[in-house]
Amino acid sequence: MQFQQLQYFVAVAETRHFTRAAELVHVAQPSLSQQIKALERELGADLFLRARGNITLTDAGEALLPLARRILADADTARHEVQELAQLRSGRIRLGATPSLCTGLLPDVLHAFHDRYPGVRLLIEEGGSHDLVRELARGALDLALVVLPLPTPSPALTTVELLREDLVVVSSPDAPRPGRGRRTVRVADLEGERLVMFRHGYDLRELTVAACRAEGFEPDFAVEGGEMDAVLGFVRAGLGVAVVPRMVAARSGQGLRVTPLARPGLDRTIALAHRSDVAPPRAARELQRMLLER
Numbered sequence: 001m002q003f004q005q006l007q008y009f010v011a012v013a014e015t016r017h018f019t020r021a022a023e024l025v026h027v028a029q030p031s032l033s034q035q036i037k038a039l040e041r042e043l044g045a046d047l048f049l050r051a052r053g054n055i056t057l058t059d060a061g062e063a064l065l066p067l068a069r070r071i072l073a074d075a076d077t078a079r080h081e082v083q084e085l086a087q088l089r090s091g092r093i094r095l096g097a098t099p100s101l102c103t104g105l106l107p108d109v110l111h112a113f114h115d116r117y118p119g120v121r122l123l124i125e126e127g128g129s130h131d132l133v134r135e136l137a138r139g140a141l142d143l144a145l146v147v148l149p150l151p152t153p154s155p156a157l158t159t160v161e162l163l164r165e166d167l168v169v170v171s172s173p174d175a176p177r178p179g180r181g182r183r184t185v186r187v188a189d190l191e192g193e194r195l196v197m198f199r200h201g202y203d204l205r206e207l208t209v210a211a212c213r214a215e216g217f218e219p220d221f222a223v224e225g226g227e228m229d230a231v232l233g234f235v236r237a238g239l240g241v242a243v244v245p246r247m248v249a250a251r252s253g254q255g256l257r258v259t260p261l262a263r264p265g266l267d268r269t270i271a272l273a274h275r276s277d278v279a280p281p282r283a284a285r286e287l288q289r290m291l292l293e294r
Contacts, residue, residue, distance in 0.1 A: 001039065001042055001043070004035065005038065005042075006039075006068040006071055007025055007072060008021065008025060008035050008039075009061075009065075010068050010069060010072060011024045012036060012048065012055065013061065013065050016055045016056070017055060036048070043064070045058070045060035046058050046061075047060055047061035047064060048061055088120065088286060089117075090119045090120070091119075091281055092120060092122075092123060092283070093120060093121070093142055093143065093284045093287055094125070094141045095122065095124055095145075095287070096124075096127060096135055096141045096143070096145065097125075097126060097132075097144065097145040098127070098128060098146070098202075098203060099126045099127075099227055100204060100228055100244065100245050102124065102126055102228075103228050103229070103247075103252075104245055104250075105163075105247055105270070106145075109287075109291055110122060113286075113290055117283065117286070120283045125141065127201070128201040128202055129203050130152065130201065131201065132145075132273075133150055133152060133157065133273070136273060136274065136275055137154065137156060137157070139275070139278070142274065142281060143272060143273070143288060145270060145271070145272060145273075146159070146271055147268050147269065147270060147271075148268075148269040148271045149269075150273075155276070157275060158273065158275070158276045159271040160271060160272045160273075160292065161269060161270075162270045162271055164267050164270070165247060165267060166260070166267050167204075167207075167208075167243050167244065167245055167246065167268065168243070168244065168245075168258050168259060168260050169185055169190070169243055169258075169259045169261060170241065170242050170249050170252070170258055170259075171235060171241040171242075171256070171257045172235060172238040173255070173257045175238050175241075177257065178190070178193055178259055179259065183259070184259065184260045184262040185259050185261060186261070186262045187214075188215045190219065190243075191212070191217040193241050194220055194221070194222035194239070194240035195219050195220060195221050195222060195243075196221075196222055196223050196226065196239055196240040197219070197231075197242070198224070198225075198226060198228070199224070199226060199227065204243065204245075204268075207266065211243075211266055221240075228248065232244070232252055235256060245268070272288055272291060274288075
């Protein structure tokens with residue numbers, strides 16, 4: 001009994017027509033008929049009652065049909081599983097993330113993932129949540145780390161909350177401590193401070209500006225328009241202070257003073273997002289699992 005013969009048998013059983021079945025499995029009708037006859041000889045029983053314009057299953061055919069379908073389904077499952085295992089040896093992941101997450105969260109996780117799956121290529125795209133959502137929607141990314149709530153909620157995306165992260169104030173150790181030297185500062189204490197501000201499109205920019213306005217003042221920018229590394233460099237140089245995620249501050253090494261924000265402080269919610277209508281590739285799902293279990 002050959003796997004191909006079972007495919008032909010199921011096609012005839014479902015269409016009840018040899019010619020249409022041959023078209024369905026992309027084979028010439030005489031070849032299909034020959035293979036069905038060979039299968040019947042192998043089994044020692046007729047599978048179809050053949051009458052002009054009327055093809056029906058015999059008792060033997062009725063008995064074989066669910067078994068044949070199960071065999072074909074198991075073969076598809078086996079093929080799928082092997083292909084997915086192959087993806088973990090040589091696949092790729094297109095991952096989007098905000099720049100602060102590329103600096104703070106991702107390095108350790110990606111290092112662990114690369115050690116486990118060295119053959120998988122990691123393609124990283126940095127951007128704000130708005131840009132990453134757009135790239136996910138058009139299929140240019142497999143996964144994205146975004147800040148919730150999304151700028152434009154989309155039912156086409158599935159999001160899973162990953163973590164909540166506190167924001168802190170960073171400043172140069174050579175500059176006066178913000179908040180008049182207190183160990184913690186309030187958002188209101190940033191009034192009168194010169195801020196080093198991210199470029200438009202950064203979630204951190206929008207969050208910081210909104211928090212200042214909620215306290216009744218407009219933030220004063222010493223310099224604006226930078227990416228994360230540039231902002232931290234400007235702060236080290238004493239140009240002003242910045243509000244950044246705690247993980248970024250912790251990984252930024254010497255040259256920065258870190259001051260927590262007094263309660264209730266500021267935080268942000270990080271989530272993993274992917275398209276709802278398309279399952280991420282196996283390699284991307286494995287990275288997702290490692291991020292959720294980190």
